[in-house]
Amino acid sequence: GQQVMQIPQYQHVQEGEDFTTYCNSSTTLSNIQWYKQRPGGHPVFLIQLVKSGEVKKQKRLTFQFGEAKKNSSLHITATQTTDVGTYFCAGPYLANNRLAFGKGNQVVVIP
Amino acid sequence: DAGVIQSPRHEVTEMGQEVTLRCKPISGHDYLFWYRQTMMRGLELLIYFNNNVPIDDSGMPEDRFSAKMPNASFSTLKIQPSEPRDSAVYFCASSYGTPRNEQFFGPGTRLTVL
Numbered sequence: 001g002q003q004v005m006q007i008p009q010y011q012h013v014q015e016g017e018d019f020t021t022y023c024n025s026s027t028t029l030s031n032i033q034w035y036k037q038r039p040g041g042h043p044v045f046l047i048q049l050v051k052s053g054e055v056k057k058q059k060r061l062t063f064q065f066g067e068a069k070k071n072s073s074l075h076i077t078a079t080q081t082t083d084v085g086t087y088f089c090a091g092p093y094l095a096n097n098r099l100a101f102g103k104g105n106q107v108v109v110i111p
Numbered sequence: 112d113a114g115v116i117q118s119p120r121h122e123v124t125e126m127g128q129e130v131t132l133r134c135k136p137i138s139g140h141d142y143l144f145w146y147r148q149t150m151m152r153g154l155e156l157l158i159y160f161n162n163n164v165p166i167d168d169s170g171m172p173e174d175r176f177s178a179k180m181p182n183a184s185f186s187t188l189k190i191q192p193s194e195p196r197d198s199a200v201y202f203c204a205s206s207y208g209t210p211r212n213e214q215f216f217g218p219g220t221r222l223t224v225l
Contacts, residue, residue: 033213042216043154080126088154092211098167099211103153 004091006102013079014110021105023072023089032065032072033099035088043088084109115217118202123223129191134203134222135184142210145178145188146202148219154202159210160186165212193224 005024013019023032033048035043047056049065049072058062060083062075075081086104093100116135124130136143142157158168163180171178175194180186191195200221204214 042219043204043214045213045215048213088195090214097210098156099214100161101154101156 001003004102005088005102006087006089006105008105010098010106010108012110013083015079016074018078019079019107020075021035021087021107023074023091023102025070025091027093029055029091029093030069031092032069033090034072034074035090035101035103036061036085037088038085041054041085057059073108079109081109081111113207114198115203115215116128117163117217117220119220120218120223121223122191125225126194127192128224129189130193130197130222130224132188132222134186134188134204134217136186136203136205137207137215139184140205140207140215142150142206142212143180144204144210144214146204146216146218147181148202150198154180154182158220162215184191192223193222195224198222207223 007022008032031048034046036046037043047063051067053067054065060077064073086106088101088104090099090101118133133223145157146154147157148154149155156171157168157170158178178188200219202216202219204216206212206214
């Protein structure tokens with residue numbers, strides 16, 4: 001069925017290093033959204049990408065939407081302990097007119 | 112704005128008991144969503160409403176689950192009777208305009224069924 005897949009599911013990252021998490025869809029998406037959930041918290045919207053090949057930056061976070069609008073990535077530079085949490089991507093599907101969330105990428109930061 | 116409000120934040124109950132979770136969406140938002148989150152299954156959409164009308168309840172696990180939205184500022188998710196496998200964090204979220212727009216999540220209700 002229609003869904004978004006996230007890889008990897010878990011990551012351990014050394015503080016100060018960079019990492020990337022990926023989101024792939026089986027179908028073309030009109031847009032892609034990214035959310036972050038801190039441990040014990042709730043998902044919080046980070047950003048939405050709409051255009052093919054779009055790149056947006058939020059401080060140390062860089063979000064990219066693929067040219068075919070079937071994949072997206074989130075790259076974090078100089079990881080800090082505040083980056084710990086689970087990062088979700090979500091894509092809207094016209095077939096059922098709602099967002100489909102990936103299973104998330106749980107990030108653990110090693111001091 | 113206070114954001115999406117959920118109550119209770121934690122609920123511990125015994126198997127067979129009725130559980131009612133409550134949600135107040137952000138004022139002006141016309142879509143309301145109920146999600147369930149577990150380690151095994153991730154974030155699952157249970158049901159969503161548009162202008163207080165249920166639109167898609169295909170994610171509701173079974174007849175033990177029911178949801179209502181009597182007005183624009185209040186929704187409930189009821190489980191009767193509850194079972195241990197219902198233990199999870201239940202989130203309510205709201206959005207404006209379309210169900211594909213940015214969603215604002217509440218703090219969640221952590222439900223434990225013994």
